[in-house]
Amino acid sequence: MNYNRDQAWKVLLQHVKSEVLLKHCLAVEIAMRAYAAKFGEEVEYWGAVGLLHDVDFEKYPDDHPNHAREILTAAGYDSQFATDVEAHARDWQQERTRLQGTLLAVDELTGFIIACALVRPDKSLDNLEVKSVMKKFKDKAFARAVNRETISTSAEALQVDLKEHIEFVTQALAAAVKMPQYQELPLVG
Template identity: 45%
Template sequence: MIDRQRARAILAKHVGGETLLRHSETVEAAMRHLAARYGGDPDEWGAVGLLHDIDFERYPHEHCAHVRELLGAEGLPESWLRAIESHGYGIVNQVKPETDMEKALYAVDELTGLVAATAVMRPSRSVLDLEPKSVMKKWKTPAFAAGCDRNVIARGAEMLGLEVGELVAETIAGMRKAAEALGLAGTPSA
């Protein structure tokens, strides 16, 4: 098991952009939380979340195809490499999410974006007082955060055996735990 510091060091080798780093940390937070629900190891699920977009900055048009090359050399377990590849299922490859960890990653990748976008639209700009119903309202507004693919999220929830609303609540709960670090704890009014 690699610790969080090592995972962050690996991430820093391949990802420099603020937005992608923030996204990686947001997915990490959601994954750590979901691990508890599914009996997984939060450190393992968190690291997979943190590293899932490892090849996106360097290979935006060959996403998920360079995971093995970049992470295999770090001595990460096969189960992690496969999990990371599987978040591109039906989008850039045919690696189907099979384990709970893989399904969770697939489900929260896009959803964290929708949750964060909903949070920062609100007066508090915080995830701490964000209710699932606010996200579900935005869920039904395709033009809002249009880049967050609702079909992928719905498919992910179904794989996990959750209603979308439940998955939203779990994702919010996970993001709350890291709200400060994610810049989603609210901004003091000027």
Template identity: 35%
Template structure:
């Protein structure tokens, strides 16, 4: 799979700035997870992260959450981009689709999706609004503050532990991956 083509697809279908940045953040975290869990799949996992919310501007996922994911997969199939493993991970990242999480690829995307928004929310409470100000301890502490970023699915984030990665390590890996692309994220 070609990342440049994936970026072209993303830019064609997703136009909301914060969602595009979110997709880049998930790509970075997925690549970091792949380096740890499936080194030969780094490109595939990254592209899945990049395109997982491809349909977010097209479907009203708050009203019809089950449509988020299937529409992205429909688009990707129609242009013959991706593979069945990637499609399944994209479907499984949104449990409203009823798609079972079957493997580490699915689980990684399911956990990576909310942690990027959670870390972004933490960065935005700092005066400089920079990822470089965020510490792993802040991420783990905020996990217990249920009113902070209340929409962030903490169970999904913690589910990374089913892959043998303690949450604090996942937080560190995710923060580092996002910090490496802070300029892209505007953080």
């Protein structure tokens, strides 16, 4: 099976048209690739899981991610890959692997970090400080749709300190937005 980025992106584009959702998938991909490198895991595989984790969301918003398997299987992905995507369901009953736990831990956090960057005067991730993100994290009125508890408990399950987690993902996003593959659909702006 080929888990490369071009293939995953092609599959995603067949199923997702919303730019907002595509940007979210790209942000999650970036965080997954960064954590894979940090953990010494397979970067392409983790990145593809991140990129495709919401592949069924646009068509089945009320029954997501229960249709991911059929879409991914039809696209040639194997059963383990589909399971890794399915495991970010909030009510997933089994113990999550490190990859699956990471996916959950970065899913909502990436959007939160980008929301923090967007309210900065320079609308940039470059000078976004972790302490400012932490402050907004505690401010329930800011980006209220983001579930803080999912972020906190998933970071805990991954045995990463919340502050370090936020810092790591912020840096990963800030570095990636300068890469050519993220220019077409800018994450911030």
